[in-house]
Amino acid sequence: MRVMEQASENSRLTWRLEVVKTFLETCIQEVSLNGRQGSSLKPDSWNKVKVVLQTSHDFIVTQKKMKNHYDYLKEKYQAWLPITKKTGNIYDPATNTIRMSNEEWDEYIKAHPKAKTLRSAPLPFPELCTTLFEGSTATGIHGWSPSCTTPRPGASSVATNIDIDSLDDIEDLLGDKNDGASKDSPSQSSIPIEKKNLGKKRKNASSRLEIDEKMSAALELLINKNNGPDVEECIEKLDKLGWEEPLYSAALSIFCEGDSYTKTWMKLRGVDKLENYVRTMGKKLGIL
Structure with missing residues (x-):
């Protein structure tokens, strides 16, 4: 057998x-x-x-x-x-x-x-x-797809508390992934180094998780509120970055999810913010 x-x-x-x-x-x-x-x-x-x-x-x-x-x-x-x-x-x-x-x-x-x-x-x-x-034919709880305009069932409720009429807030969140969380508080200077590092790691992990949740929710709302440019324009911008796999293919997959995703891509500035966007949306969509 x-x-x-x-x-x-x-x-x-x-x-x-x-x-x-x-x-x-x-x-x-x-x-x-x-x-x-x-x-x-x-x-x-x-x-x-x-x-x-x-x-x-x-x-x-x-x-x-x-x-x-x-x-x-x-x-x-x-x-x-x-x-x-x-x-x-x-x-x-x-x-x-x-x-x-x-x-x-x-x-x-x-x-x-x-x-x-x-x-x-x-x-x-x-x-x-x-x-x-x-995924355009799927409906209901089991049929949610990234191109749907309604929130995914079970998505974080933090999205309802975020105002994202422009990309400024999104860019701030994308930038926050690389700074802020690693700084020490002056009041911790007297704590032993081992405990201090352990506390800092926990604080950083919690901070990153909170930022990821807010950024994911904010990106989803932004995507649902906008229409995007031509996919060809997005690919031209992507090619200039010189990315390798799996980021390159993940970006292409995100472009295929709908025009609103491509608009977010085209309006974001800075390699770090673009990479954070692809990684965040890639995990959310099951691509990465």
């Missing part, structure tokens, strides 16, 4: 288009009914997808390979989305084709390595991919 499982795991699968379509449709349905686990599906949902594929197409696949194909499609979608927003009618939605010269492809792939697969094969079923990876 163990040998058969290992052979199934190592065998190469061919994801035919009809199988991919059923896979996407079933994933969308499961997200709508049961929500996500991080940026992926819950274990029970993966089991249901597996049964549907086997019943509908006699397609036998492990959860690991389903998850790998899910991630592959998501990366392909994230590389496809900025192209659709480029000027010059580069993308034709009627035929789902991208019109770029070899030189244009080479230049684009240098900046977006994950777009390499788009050069040889288009994104399958763009509408289904958009629905799944933007």
Whole structure:
């Protein structure tokens, strides 16, 4: 039995288009009914997808390979989305084709390595991919997604007490992550060094946690109140930072969550604040 499982795991699968379509449709349905686990599906949902594929197409696949194909499609979608927003009618939605010269492809792939697969094969079923990876069909408690305009159930109530009509407060909070909490109080100068350091560590941890909570809540409110710029502009700003993985991919994923996320990105200034924004939102969205 163990040998058969290992052979199934190592065998190469061919994801035919009809199988991919059923896979996407079933994933969308499961997200709508049961929500996500991080940026992926819950274990029970993966089991249901597996049964549907086997019943509908006699397609036998492990959860690991389903998850790998899910991630592959998501990366392909994230590389496809900025192209659709480029000027010059580069993308034709009627035929789902991208019109770029070899030189244009080479230049684009240098900046977006994950777009390499788009050069040889288009994104399958763009509408289904958009629905799944933007989470736009999910509703209710289990269906909350980052693109929703209502607060996530269980989110910190501190958000209701924060006034964020502008980005000034957000930038202050982002800046606070790197300063303030490490300063010693003059009244502690007589405390033994071991106890002093222990107290300072606890105080710093508590302070950072409070700042993270306030910043996360404030960012969410700001995102819900604004509409954002073109994704291409955000990627241009991102490329200038010279970030490596996983921050680069996390930023791209955040851009795909909606226009309001991109507006926050474009208005923030300073590398530290941009990095703190990506790390904070990346953890909140289950990307990092």
